[in-house]
Amino acid sequence: MFFDSHTHLNNESYSEAERGALAAAIEASDVSYVVDVGFDLESSMIAARHAAKYPWCYAAAGFHPHNAKDMDEESLIMIKGIAKKEKVVAIGEIGLDYYRNLSDRQSQKDCFRRQIGIALELEMPIIIHDRDANDDVLCILKEEGVFSKQRTSLFPGAESGEPDARLLLHCFSGSSELARQYLKLGATISIAGPVTYKNARRLEDVVRVVPIERMLIETDAPYLTPEPFRGKPNSSPLVKYTAGKVAEIKGISLEETARITCENAMRFFNIQ
Ligand code: NI
Numbered sequence: 001m002f003f004d005s006h007t008h009l010n011n012e013s014y015s016e017a018e019r020g021a022l023a024a025a026i027e028a029s030d031v032s033y034v035v036d037v038g039f040d041l042e043s044s045m046i047a048a049r050h051a052a053k054y055p056w057c058y059a060a061a062g063f064h065p066h067n068a069k070d071m072d073e074e075s076l077i078m079i080k081g082i083a084k085k086e087k088v089v090a091i092g093e094i095g096l097d098y099y100r101n102l103s104d105r106q107s108q109k110d111c112f113r114r115q116i117g118i119a120l121e122l123e124m125p126i127i128i129h130d131r132d133a134n135d136d137v138l139c140i141l142k143e144e145g146v147f148s149k150q151r152t153s154l155f156p157g158a159e160s161g162e163p164d165a166r167l168l169l170h171c172f173s174g175s176s177e178l179a180r181q182y183l184k185l186g187a188t189i190s191i192a193g194p195v196t197y198k199n200a201r202r203l204e205d206v207v208r209v210v211p212i213e214r215m216l217i218e219t220d221a222p223y224l225t226p227e228p229f230r231g232k233p234n235s236s237p238l239v240k241y242t243a244g245k246v247a248e249i250k251g252i253s254l255e256e257t258a259r260i261t262c263e264n265a266m267r268f269f270n271i272q
Contacts, residue, residue: 001032002243002258003265004236005190006093006127006170006218009036009057010046013222022235023054029237032056032262035269037093037127037170039064041075044082051087058269060090060127068103068111080118089269091119092127093170096140099131109140116144123154125166125268134174138181141167147185162186168268171220175202176209183214188268190216193226193234196245207249216268217242217261 009019026034036051037060038044047059061082063071082088094115096108103111119126126146130137145151147165155164163186171192172179179189189210195203207215217239219226225234226241240254247257265271 001262002030002236002239003216003262004031004034004219004221004239005168005216005265005268006037006192007034007221007236008039008043008223009034009050009221010038010043011222012043019050023050023057026056026236030258031236031239033058033265033271034236035060035089035127035265037090038062038079038082039093040067040070041078044079048082048085048088052085057087058271059085059088060092061088062092062094062115062127063111064093064129065095065097065108065112066100066102068107071107071111071114076114076118079115080122083118083122083124089271090125090127090168091115091122092125092168093129094126095129095131096133096137097129097131098133098136109136112137112140113144116141116146120145120151123151125168125270127168127170129170131173134178138178152186164188166268168216170218171224172206173203174206176205179206179209183210188214188216188264190218191242191246192218192220193224193230193238193242195249196227196241197230198227204249207246212246212250212252212257212260213264215246215261216265217246217257 036047044061050057051059152163165186167187172189221234247254
Protein backbone atom coordinates (compact mmCIF):
# COMPACT_ATOMS: atom_id res chain seq x y z
CA MET A 1 0.00 0.00 0.00
CA PHE A 2 1.68 3.11 -1.31
CA PHE A 3 0.39 6.67 -1.15
CA ASP A 4 1.54 8.81 -4.08
CA SER A 5 1.21 12.25 -2.51
CA HIS A 6 1.71 14.17 -5.75
CA THR A 7 0.73 13.13 -9.26
CA HIS A 8 -0.75 14.77 -12.34
CA LEU A 9 -3.42 12.54 -13.85
CA ASN A 10 -4.75 15.95 -14.87
CA ASN A 11 -1.70 16.64 -17.07
CA GLU A 12 -2.82 18.43 -20.24
CA SER A 13 -0.78 16.09 -22.45
CA TYR A 14 -3.06 13.12 -21.64
CA SER A 15 -6.09 12.13 -23.72
CA GLU A 16 -9.14 10.82 -21.82
CA ALA A 17 -8.23 7.30 -23.02
CA GLU A 18 -4.72 7.67 -21.61
CA ARG A 19 -6.11 8.88 -18.29
CA GLY A 20 -8.40 5.85 -18.18
CA ALA A 21 -5.44 3.54 -18.83
CA LEU A 22 -3.37 5.24 -16.10
CA ALA A 23 -6.27 4.88 -13.66
CA ALA A 24 -6.62 1.18 -14.53
CA ALA A 25 -2.86 0.70 -13.96
CA ILE A 26 -3.15 2.34 -10.53
CA GLU A 27 -6.09 0.10 -9.63
CA ALA A 28 -4.06 -2.97 -10.62
CA SER A 29 -1.01 -1.83 -8.62
CA ASP A 30 -0.12 -1.65 -4.92
CA VAL A 31 -0.84 2.09 -4.88
CA SER A 32 -3.75 2.68 -2.49
CA TYR A 33 -4.15 6.45 -2.87
CA VAL A 34 -2.96 9.36 -4.98
CA VAL A 35 -3.40 13.12 -4.82
CA ASP A 36 -4.01 14.63 -8.25
CA VAL A 37 -2.49 18.08 -7.91
CA GLY A 38 -3.76 21.15 -9.78
CA PHE A 39 -1.48 23.67 -11.48
CA ASP A 40 -4.08 26.06 -12.95
CA LEU A 41 -7.86 26.43 -13.04
CA GLU A 42 -8.53 23.78 -15.69
CA SER A 43 -6.24 21.16 -14.11
CA SER A 44 -7.73 21.82 -10.66
CA MET A 45 -11.22 21.19 -12.06
CA ILE A 46 -10.03 17.97 -13.72
CA ALA A 47 -8.36 16.84 -10.48
CA ALA A 48 -11.60 17.42 -8.55
CA ARG A 49 -13.46 15.43 -11.20
CA HIS A 50 -11.01 12.54 -10.84
CA ALA A 51 -11.45 12.65 -7.06
CA ALA A 52 -15.22 12.41 -7.48
CA LYS A 53 -14.84 9.51 -9.92
CA TYR A 54 -12.19 7.31 -8.29
CA PRO A 55 -12.36 6.21 -4.64
CA TRP A 56 -8.53 6.13 -4.41
CA CYS A 57 -8.08 9.62 -5.83
CA TYR A 58 -7.98 12.92 -3.91
CA ALA A 59 -7.35 16.36 -5.35
CA ALA A 60 -5.53 19.62 -4.68
CA ALA A 61 -6.48 22.95 -6.24
CA GLY A 62 -4.19 25.84 -7.08
CA PHE A 63 -2.12 27.86 -9.54
CA HIS A 64 1.48 26.73 -10.05
CA PRO A 65 3.94 29.64 -10.10
CA HIS A 66 4.47 29.03 -13.84
CA ASN A 67 0.83 29.95 -14.38
CA ALA A 68 0.67 32.83 -11.90
CA LYS A 69 0.33 35.35 -14.73
CA ASP A 70 -3.00 33.71 -15.72
CA MET A 71 -4.58 34.01 -12.28
CA ASP A 72 -7.18 36.77 -11.88
CA GLU A 73 -9.85 37.56 -9.29
CA GLU A 74 -12.39 35.33 -10.98
CA SER A 75 -10.11 32.28 -11.18
CA LEU A 76 -9.09 32.81 -7.56
CA ILE A 77 -12.75 32.63 -6.52
CA MET A 78 -13.14 29.48 -8.59
CA ILE A 79 -10.09 27.83 -6.97
CA LYS A 80 -11.67 28.54 -3.61
CA GLY A 81 -14.92 26.97 -4.81
CA ILE A 82 -13.11 23.83 -5.98
CA ALA A 83 -11.19 23.67 -2.70
CA LYS A 84 -14.48 23.38 -0.80
CA LYS A 85 -15.56 20.28 -2.72
CA GLU A 86 -15.51 16.87 -1.16
CA LYS A 87 -12.19 14.99 -1.51
CA VAL A 88 -10.29 18.15 -2.42
CA VAL A 89 -7.77 17.92 0.40
CA ALA A 90 -5.20 20.70 -0.15
CA ILE A 91 -4.32 23.99 -1.80
CA GLY A 92 -1.53 23.35 -4.29
CA GLU A 93 0.71 23.28 -5.93
CA ILE A 94 1.61 26.85 -5.10
CA GLY A 95 4.92 28.62 -4.56
CA LEU A 96 7.75 30.19 -6.52
CA ASP A 97 9.87 29.03 -9.45
CA TYR A 98 12.91 31.19 -10.19
CA TYR A 99 14.45 28.50 -12.37
CA ARG A 100 12.18 28.83 -15.36
CA ASN A 101 10.54 32.18 -14.53
CA LEU A 102 7.55 31.45 -16.76
CA SER A 103 5.64 34.14 -14.85
CA ASP A 104 7.32 37.32 -13.65
CA ARG A 105 8.43 37.21 -10.02
CA GLN A 106 5.98 39.81 -8.78
CA SER A 107 2.94 37.94 -10.14
CA GLN A 108 4.36 34.69 -8.72
CA LYS A 109 4.60 36.26 -5.27
CA ASP A 110 1.13 37.83 -5.43
CA CYS A 111 -0.42 34.59 -6.64
CA PHE A 112 1.37 32.64 -3.89
CA ARG A 113 0.23 34.99 -1.12
CA ARG A 114 -3.39 35.07 -2.29
CA GLN A 115 -3.59 31.27 -2.35
CA ILE A 116 -1.96 30.93 1.06
CA GLY A 117 -4.81 33.21 2.15
CA ILE A 118 -7.36 30.69 0.84
CA ALA A 119 -5.62 27.81 2.65
CA LEU A 120 -5.58 29.74 5.91
CA GLU A 121 -9.20 30.75 5.58
CA LEU A 122 -10.38 27.22 4.73
CA GLU A 123 -7.92 25.69 7.24
CA MET A 124 -6.50 23.39 4.56
CA PRO A 125 -3.11 21.75 4.00
CA ILE A 126 -0.74 23.50 1.55
CA ILE A 127 1.45 21.86 -1.12
CA ILE A 128 4.54 23.92 -1.97
CA HIS A 129 6.50 24.08 -5.21
CA ASP A 130 9.89 25.74 -4.60
CA ARG A 131 12.51 25.81 -7.30
CA ASP A 132 15.57 28.04 -6.80
CA ALA A 133 13.48 30.29 -4.54
CA ASN A 134 14.22 28.90 -1.06
CA ASP A 135 14.60 32.24 0.74
CA ASP A 136 11.56 33.97 -0.73
CA VAL A 137 9.30 30.93 -0.23
CA LEU A 138 10.22 30.59 3.44
CA CYS A 139 9.97 34.34 3.99
CA ILE A 140 6.47 34.57 2.45
CA LEU A 141 5.25 31.51 4.37
CA LYS A 142 6.40 33.15 7.60
CA GLU A 143 4.96 36.56 6.74
CA GLU A 144 1.59 35.08 5.84
CA GLY A 145 1.34 33.25 9.15
CA VAL A 146 1.53 29.64 7.95
CA PHE A 147 3.59 28.72 11.04
CA SER A 148 1.59 30.82 13.49
CA LYS A 149 0.19 29.40 16.74
CA GLN A 150 -3.26 30.06 15.38
CA ARG A 151 -2.66 27.72 12.44
CA THR A 152 -0.59 25.01 14.14
CA SER A 153 -3.19 24.75 16.91
CA LEU A 154 -5.66 23.56 14.25
CA PHE A 155 -3.58 20.47 13.57
CA PRO A 156 -2.64 18.52 16.67
CA GLY A 157 0.88 17.19 16.09
CA ALA A 158 1.85 13.57 15.73
CA GLU A 159 2.76 11.57 18.86
CA SER A 160 5.93 13.66 19.06
CA GLY A 161 3.91 16.70 20.11
CA GLU A 162 5.85 18.83 17.61
CA PRO A 163 4.03 21.65 15.81
CA ASP A 164 2.23 20.72 12.59
CA ALA A 165 1.72 23.53 10.05
CA ARG A 166 0.13 21.17 7.46
CA LEU A 167 2.65 22.35 4.94
CA LEU A 168 4.14 19.94 2.40
CA LEU A 169 7.40 20.69 0.59
CA HIS A 170 6.73 18.80 -2.62
CA CYS A 171 9.70 17.21 -4.42
CA PHE A 172 12.07 18.64 -1.85
CA SER A 173 15.32 19.75 -3.49
CA GLY A 174 16.87 21.93 -0.78
CA SER A 175 19.74 21.23 1.60
CA SER A 176 19.47 19.11 4.75
CA GLU A 177 19.94 22.38 6.68
CA LEU A 178 16.83 23.84 5.02
CA ALA A 179 14.96 20.60 5.74
CA ARG A 180 15.91 20.95 9.43
CA GLN A 181 14.58 24.51 9.51
CA TYR A 182 11.30 23.45 7.96
CA LEU A 183 10.92 20.48 10.30
CA LYS A 184 11.31 22.77 13.29
CA LEU A 185 8.52 24.95 11.91
CA GLY A 186 6.19 21.95 11.55
CA ALA A 187 6.48 21.17 7.83
CA THR A 188 6.33 17.77 6.13
CA ILE A 189 8.84 16.82 3.42
CA SER A 190 7.97 14.90 0.26
CA ILE A 191 10.61 12.86 -1.54
CA ALA A 192 10.36 12.21 -5.29
CA GLY A 193 12.17 10.17 -7.96
CA PRO A 194 15.42 12.20 -8.04
CA VAL A 195 16.49 10.44 -4.80
CA THR A 196 17.08 7.35 -6.96
CA TYR A 197 19.49 9.18 -9.30
CA LYS A 198 23.21 8.60 -9.23
CA ASN A 199 24.20 12.14 -8.17
CA ALA A 200 21.64 12.40 -5.35
CA ARG A 201 24.01 12.67 -2.39
CA ARG A 202 22.44 15.91 -1.14
CA LEU A 203 18.94 14.47 -1.31
CA GLU A 204 20.13 11.28 0.41
CA ASP A 205 21.35 13.48 3.27
CA VAL A 206 17.90 15.07 3.44
CA VAL A 207 16.33 11.61 3.74
CA ARG A 208 18.71 10.85 6.64
CA VAL A 209 17.76 14.08 8.41
CA VAL A 210 13.98 13.88 8.01
CA PRO A 211 12.30 11.46 10.46
CA ILE A 212 10.23 8.92 8.53
CA GLU A 213 7.17 10.13 10.47
CA ARG A 214 7.53 13.54 8.77
CA MET A 215 8.06 12.24 5.25
CA LEU A 216 5.79 11.54 2.29
CA ILE A 217 6.69 9.98 -1.06
CA GLU A 218 5.50 11.00 -4.51
CA THR A 219 6.01 10.59 -8.24
CA ASP A 220 5.11 14.04 -9.67
CA ALA A 221 4.12 11.91 -12.70
CA PRO A 222 4.48 12.27 -15.62
CA TYR A 223 7.74 13.99 -14.63
CA LEU A 224 10.78 12.88 -12.57
CA THR A 225 10.69 9.16 -13.37
CA PRO A 226 12.73 7.17 -10.82
CA GLU A 227 15.51 4.77 -11.75
CA PRO A 228 15.54 2.22 -13.33
CA PHE A 229 12.96 3.84 -15.63
CA ARG A 230 14.48 7.29 -15.91
CA GLY A 231 13.88 8.71 -19.40
CA LYS A 232 10.47 7.06 -19.70
CA PRO A 233 7.14 8.65 -18.64
CA ASN A 234 6.44 8.42 -14.93
CA SER A 235 3.24 7.04 -13.35
CA SER A 236 2.04 6.43 -9.80
CA PRO A 237 2.89 2.69 -9.60
CA LEU A 238 6.59 3.65 -9.95
CA VAL A 239 6.43 5.38 -6.54
CA LYS A 240 7.65 2.09 -5.08
CA TYR A 241 11.13 2.70 -6.52
CA THR A 242 11.38 5.98 -4.63
CA ALA A 243 10.09 4.20 -1.53
CA GLY A 244 12.70 1.50 -2.08
CA LYS A 245 15.52 4.05 -2.09
CA VAL A 246 14.14 5.73 1.04
CA ALA A 247 13.94 2.33 2.74
CA GLU A 248 17.55 1.59 1.81
CA ILE A 249 18.81 4.94 3.16
CA LYS A 250 16.74 4.64 6.34
CA GLY A 251 17.69 0.99 6.87
CA ILE A 252 14.08 -0.16 7.20
CA SER A 253 11.99 -2.49 5.06
CA LEU A 254 10.08 -1.41 1.97
CA GLU A 255 6.85 -2.57 3.64
CA GLU A 256 7.51 -0.42 6.68
CA THR A 257 8.38 2.58 4.50
CA ALA A 258 5.18 2.11 2.51
CA ARG A 259 3.02 1.73 5.60
CA ILE A 260 4.43 4.67 7.55
CA THR A 261 4.46 7.12 4.62
CA CYS A 262 0.89 6.07 3.79
CA GLU A 263 -0.22 6.72 7.38
CA ASN A 264 1.59 10.07 7.30
CA ALA A 265 -0.18 11.10 4.11
CA MET A 266 -3.60 10.09 5.45
CA ARG A 267 -3.00 12.18 8.56
CA PHE A 268 -1.60 15.09 6.53
CA PHE A 269 -4.53 15.20 4.11
CA ASN A 270 -7.04 14.29 6.82
CA ILE A 271 -8.24 11.14 5.04
CA GLN A 272 -10.11 8.68 7.27
NI1 NI B 1 3.77 18.77 -9.66
